[in-house]
Amino acid sequence: xxxxxxxxxxxxxxxxxxxxxxxxxxxxxxxxxxxxxxxxxxxxxxxxxxxxxxxxxxxxxxxxxxxxxxxxxxxxxxxxxxxxxxxxxxxxxxxxxxxxxxxxxxxxxxxxxxxxxxxxxxxxxxxxxxxxxxxxxxxxxxxxxxxxxxxxxxxxxxxxxxxxxxxxxxxxxxxxxxxxxxxxxxxxxxxxxxxxxxxxxxxxxxxxxxxxxxxxxxxxxxxxxxxxxxxxxxxxxxxxxxxxxxxxxxxxxxxxxxxxxxxxxxxxxxxxxxxxxxxxxxxxxxxxxxxxxxxxxxxxxxxxxxxxxxxxxxxxxxxxxxxxxxxxxxxxxxxxxxxxxxxxxxxxxxxxxxxxxxxxxxxxxxxxxxxxxxxxxxxxxxxxxxxxxxxxxxxxxxxxxxxxxxxxxxxxxxxxxxxxxxxxxxxxxxxxxxxxxxxxxxxxxxxxxx
Numbered sequence: 001x002x003x004x005x006x007x008x009x010x011x012x013x014x015x016x017x018x019x020x021x022x023x024x025x026x027x028x029x030x031x032x033x034x035x036x037x038x039x040x041x042x043x044x045x046x047x048x049x050x051x052x053x054x055x056x057x058x059x060x061x062x063x064x065x066x067x068x069x070x071x072x073x074x075x076x077x078x079x080x081x082x083x084x085x086x087x088x089x090x091x092x093x094x095x096x097x098x099x100x101x102x103x104x105x106x107x108x109x110x111x112x113x114x115x116x117x118x119x120x121x122x123x124x125x126x127x128x129x130x131x132x133x134x135x136x137x138x139x140x141x142x143x144x145x146x147x148x149x150x151x152x153x154x155x156x157x158x159x160x161x162x163x164x165x166x167x168x169x170x171x172x173x174x175x176x177x178x179x180x181x182x183x184x185x186x187x188x189x190x191x192x193x194x195x196x197x198x199x200x201x202x203x204x205x206x207x208x209x210x211x212x213x214x215x216x217x218x219x220x221x222x223x224x225x226x227x228x229x230x231x232x233x234x235x236x237x238x239x240x241x242x243x244x245x246x247x248x249x250x251x252x253x254x255x256x257x258x259x260x261x262x263x264x265x266x267x268x269x270x271x272x273x274x275x276x277x278x279x280x281x282x283x284x285x286x287x288x289x290x291x292x293x294x295x296x297x298x299x300x301x302x303x304x305x306x307x308x309x310x311x312x313x314x315x316x317x318x319x320x321x322x323x324x325x326x327x328x329x330x331x332x333x334x335x336x337x338x339x340x341x342x343x344x345x346x347x348x349x350x351x352x353x354x355x356x357x358x359x360x361x362x363x364x365x366x367x368x369x370x371x372x373x374x375x376x377x378x379x380x381x382x383x384x385x386x387x388x389x390x391x392x393x394x395x396x397x398x399x400x401x402x403x404x405x406x407x408x409x410x411x412x413x414x415x416x417x418x419x420x421x422x423x424x425x426x427x428x429x430x431x432x433x434x435x436x437x438x439x440x441x442x443x444x445x446x447x448x449x450x
Contacts, residue, residue: 013091013192013193013196014090014091015090015091015092015093015132015193015196015197016040016042016087016088016090016091016092016093017030017033017039017040017041017042017092017093017095017197018042018043018044018083018087018092018093018094018095019041019042019043019044019095019097020044020083020094020095020096020097020098020116021044021045021096021097021098021099021112021137022043022044022045022050022054022060022079022097023061023097023098023099024061024063024166024168024171025097025136025137025164025166026043026095026097026098026136027043027054027060027066028063028066028166028171028172028175029095029097029136029164029166029175030043030077030095030097031066031069031070031073031077031172031175032069032172032175032176033197033198033200034073034076034077035069035072035073035176035200036176036198036200036201037197037198037199037200037201038076038200039076039197040076040077040078041073041076041077041078042077042078042080042087043077043078043079043080044080044081044082044083045079045080045081046081046082048081051079051080051081054079055079057070057071057074063168063169063171063172064169064170064172065172065173066171066172069172083119083120083123084123085123087123088123088124088127088129088131089127089129090129091129091130091131091132091193092129092131092132093131093132093134093193093194093196093197094120094131094132094133094134095134095136095162096113096116096117096133096134096135096136096137097136097137098112098113098115098116098137099112099137100112100113100137100138100139107140108138108139108140110139110140110143112137113135113137113139113143113147114151117133117147117151117152118151120133120151120152120157121151121152121155121157124155124156124157125155127156129156130156130157130158130189131156131157131158132157132158132159132160132189132190132193132194133147133152133157133158133159133160134159134160134161134162134183134190134194134197135147135159135160135161135162136162136163136164138163138164138217138218138221139161139214140214140218141211141214141215141218142211142214143161143214144159144160144161144184144210144211144213144214145210145211147159158185158187158189158190159190159210160183160184160185160186160187160190160194160210160213161182161183161184161185161210161211161213161214162181162182162183162184162194162213163182163184163213163214163216163217164217165178165179165180165217165220177203178201178203179203179204180203180204180205180206181194181198181201181203181204181205181206182206182208182213182216182217183195183205183206183207183208183213184207184208184209184210184211184212184213184214185207185210186209186210191207226305229305230305230306231246231250233303233304233305233306234246234249234250236301236303237292237295237296237299237301237303240299240301241299256270257269258270258273275431275432276316276432276447276448277316277352277430277431277432277447278316278317278320278352278356278404278430278431278447279313279314279316279317279320279352279355280313280341280350280352281341281342281348281349281350281351281352281354282341282342282347282349282350282351283347283349283350285350286310286313286349286350287350289306289309289310290310292306293306293307293310314355317352317355317356317359318355318359320352320356320402320404320428320430320447321355321356321359321360321363322359323428323445324356324360324400324402324428325360325363325365327400327426327428327443327445328399328400328402328424328426328428329399329400329423329424329426330365330399331399331423331424332366332397332398332399332423332424333365333366333367333368333386333397333398333399334360334365334366334367334368334398334399334400334401334402335368335369335370335394335395335398335400335401335402335422336353336356336357336367336368336369336370336401336402336404337369337370337391337394337401337402337403337404337405337407337410338353338369338370338371338403338404338405338406338407338410339351339353339354339369339370339371339374339375339376339387339404339405340353340371340373340374340405341353341405342405342406343405343406343407343408345373345374346373346374346375347374348374348375348377351374351404351405352404352430353369353404353405354377354380356402356404357369357380357385358380361380361383361385366384367384367385367386368385368386368387368388368394368398369385369386369387369388369394370387370388370389370390370391370393370394370395371387371389371405371407372389372407372409375387391409391410391413392417392421395418395421395422396421397421397423398421398422398423399422399423399424399426400422400423400424400426400427400428401418401422401426401427401428402427402428402429402430403427403428403429403430403431403433403434404430404431405431406431406433410433410434411433411434413434415437415439415440415441415442418442419441419442424443425441425442425443426442426443426445427439427442427443427444427445428445428446429444429445429446429447430446430447431447432446432447432448434446
């Protein structure tokens with residue numbers, strides 16, 4: 001859903017705001033909301049020692065700017081050792097900010113979250129007021145949906161996910177100037193409550209499902225961690241190579257204009273590389289990654305991030321072919337839209353389409369292809385694959401269609417046109433090229449959506 005801005009919201013609704021947990025996330029978040037939205041914030045902290053420290057006006061941990069923010073909002077905040085029934089005499093927003101440490105098995109320990117959920121259910125079960133629970137603790141995808149079913153079913157509690165993106169060392173700055181506020185909610189009441197909570201912020205407000213919000217937090221951190229690990233792999237390789245300083249190498253990389261936003265486009269061009277699909281191809285990426293991997297091995301180095309790139313790229317191509325073969329009935333050819341590795345070229349070197357065709361042929365499926373300029377390799381033509389220059393001819397009587405290359409002319413494909421041409425109303429979008437469309441009768445599937 002497109003982002004709105006939290007500051008655009010005004011309402012006569014009033015909620016009591018409880019922040020449960022006063023670690024980095026809870027204390028910083030609560031103080032920032034008090035400062036920006038001018039709400040009264042009630043902090044709940046079960047650790048008696050930490051509670052006494054906070055009541056005395058001291059900080060339980062060091063964070064630049066936190067003490068000043070605390071003093072500036074002293075009249076808007078209060079600290080309590082437990083929830084009480086009177087906390088729920090009026091509608092409340094409860095921010096769960098407890099720890100979710102890593103367990104011995106590597107999973108997130110959700111015991112503190114479950115303990116809070118149990119108490120919230122008990123405190124509200126006899127009341128007539130509606131209450132909102134927003135989980136700010138970092139939790140695995142599906143946690144909030146589980147809380148709603150297992151803990152809050154039949155209650156007047158609506159749960160949502162509201163992940164934090166604070167960095168230790170600059171958490172106050174991040175909290176006061178949030179680059180986005182994510183509200184993972186299904187319920188309109190929870191959506192309105194979230195907008196009321198953040199009414200003093202001028203930040204993009206993104207509405208999505210609770211599970212998307214949970215996944216977004218994990219993906220955000222994992223991507224940043226991947227960049228660090230990949231950079232360290234390149235540094236390891238640089239250390240084994242004469243006349244190479246990794247800082248100079250990274251400087252060369254960062255001068256790529258694709259990393260930079262422009263006045264016309266706030267998103268840098270590199271953002272397009274984040275959209276998933278059926279793999280990459282062409283004359284550069286596959287060859288260069290392969291060559292660099294071989295170079296590292298010649299120095300007896302194992303670089304898992306680098307080596308995983310081509311492995312993942314191969315697997316997504318095969319997975320796309322398997323998806324097409326599974327979803328499209330075997331009562332006609334599968335129509336593949338696009339042969340070139342990307343639009344506006346006739347280059348088919350390492351094109352995902354070639355791997356998809358090859359695997360479909362191994363599965364004994366008949367294949368037809370459309371591409372406006374690329375040529376079909378002779379071995380594939382000999383294997384019975386047919387190439388068409390006109391889209392309608394390729395689609396006619398095909399069992400279903402799968403888009404591989406984002407040729408602009410495919411934007412002209414309407415639901416009525418596809419339903420008329422295909423034997424079965426099945427369209428698999430390997431690039432998310434038509435993801436902005438609403439299809440009523442067409443069975444539309446895209447990468448990254450179950």
